[in-house]
Amino acid sequence: MIITRFSPAPTGDLHIGGARTALFNWLFARHHNGEFHLRIENTDLQRSKDEFTNSIIESLKWMELNWNHISYQNENLNEHVKIANMLLASGYAYRCYTSEEDLEKQREQSKKLGKVFIHDRKWRNVKEVQEGPYAVRFKMPLNQTLTINDVVQGKVSIQSDQLDDFVILRRNGSPTYLLSAVVDDMNAKVTHVIRGNDHLTNTFKQQEILKALNSNLPIYAHIPLIHNCEGAKLSKRHGALSVLEYKKQGILPMAFCNYLLRLGWSHGNDEIISREQAIKWFNLENIGKASARFDEEKLYSTNSIYMRSLTETELRDEVFTFAKNMKYNLINDETWSKISSILPSIAARTKTIKELSNDVYDFFGSELPKYNYDVVKPINTKVKNFLMKYVPIKGSKEEIELNLRNKLMNESLSLKDVALHIRLALTGRKVSPGLFDMMFVLSEYEYTSRIKAWLKKVS
């Protein structure tokens, strides 16, 4: 059985890079009818925070990436230490007594010489236990070519002298990520490790641990990183790229996932890919090797496509939820029953649920729109007189339109003469949903009071 895992460190909100890694892991597991595990890597006591664990979980739930199993890495610490001691006993690891100051000196030395930093391995062959604090280091092979067979990156090799004898147990006795992740993966029988390309170098090290443990190697797939618009690695410091931030902005989760999926993975020319299709089509082979830049514009565009595919009821529910979260005064059921039918028309003009909701509230909320127009179309007396006495009939949008057109014709006016004025009066904007949509929803009082206010304004 295929088992994948997503293993975020709860040191910040889930950002789009992590979200995509999670999505790929989930999709791959689903595609193969396997399991997707979530492992919270909370071993960095200083930086790990429960609030981040919660926000990561909230993000994944929002994206509807459910897991078969969840674990918290700090619960397995004893197991990791046990393995470290085993490696120590079997001679694959050793106690290193080098002080931090010493290490720092050596690091500077390497820098001067223009080499990778490899500490002096002074204690590598000392078996006797010494006085003083020590860290446990893993013995990397010497003078070998190390190779990873990566599904995405292909065959990647490195000379073992480029890699340090890395710490698996800190001076304080706690295991490091390099060890913990491997042990947990091994015990969870993870078959495919799909993670960011920034872990590639770690893989050479982790592979050696696995070999020392006589364990099977998982299949590795290192996916290219997503870069920000400047082309650099995404950092948790960029709050705007947090998943929850997009949720807040009114991005639909499936649109979000669709966008993320297409960032680095493709299926011919397909752009809009449903969850179902994604599960059916997803594979590791079609993941590109080059890193991609995050393009917010395209995310919004994808979102607007998803929004337009929603039904009236679904749109209403989205707006309702948004308004509730934003603590807007809720619109009454009677008005809603009218708004619903024109929701798709408003949705077609907006990119996010947030924009949609705000439009709905601007147009149909209890307050009059603010007249922030840039252009005041000059109004002539004839038009003004018409608007002063005209009141839309009660009826369907079509009936309202027909009626208005007829009345205009009687006065030798055209729709063009009055359209912009009505629009500005009703919405306070040059851009708005269809006139008759607006007239259909607004009550006679709302209509006339807005018209009156407008006419006062332009007179």
Place this chain on the structure above:
RNA sequence: GUCUCCAUCGUCUAGCGGUUAGGACACAACCCUUUCACGGUUGAAACACGGGUUCGAUUCCCGUUGGAGAUGCCA
């Protein structure tokens, strides 16, 4: 610095030795229309550079350049 990886329109990408180099976003024009948007039509826009291999390279190989990642007793 050293190591590793990457390189097709501005962006995301298709392409897997022979194509008028395709699609999407964004952009421009036109059509539709009560405006905008949607939709439709069209347009502008790319194989980083230099060597090979080959009858033929965007595609394979090697350099150069550019970019990214790693280089933690973080994960």
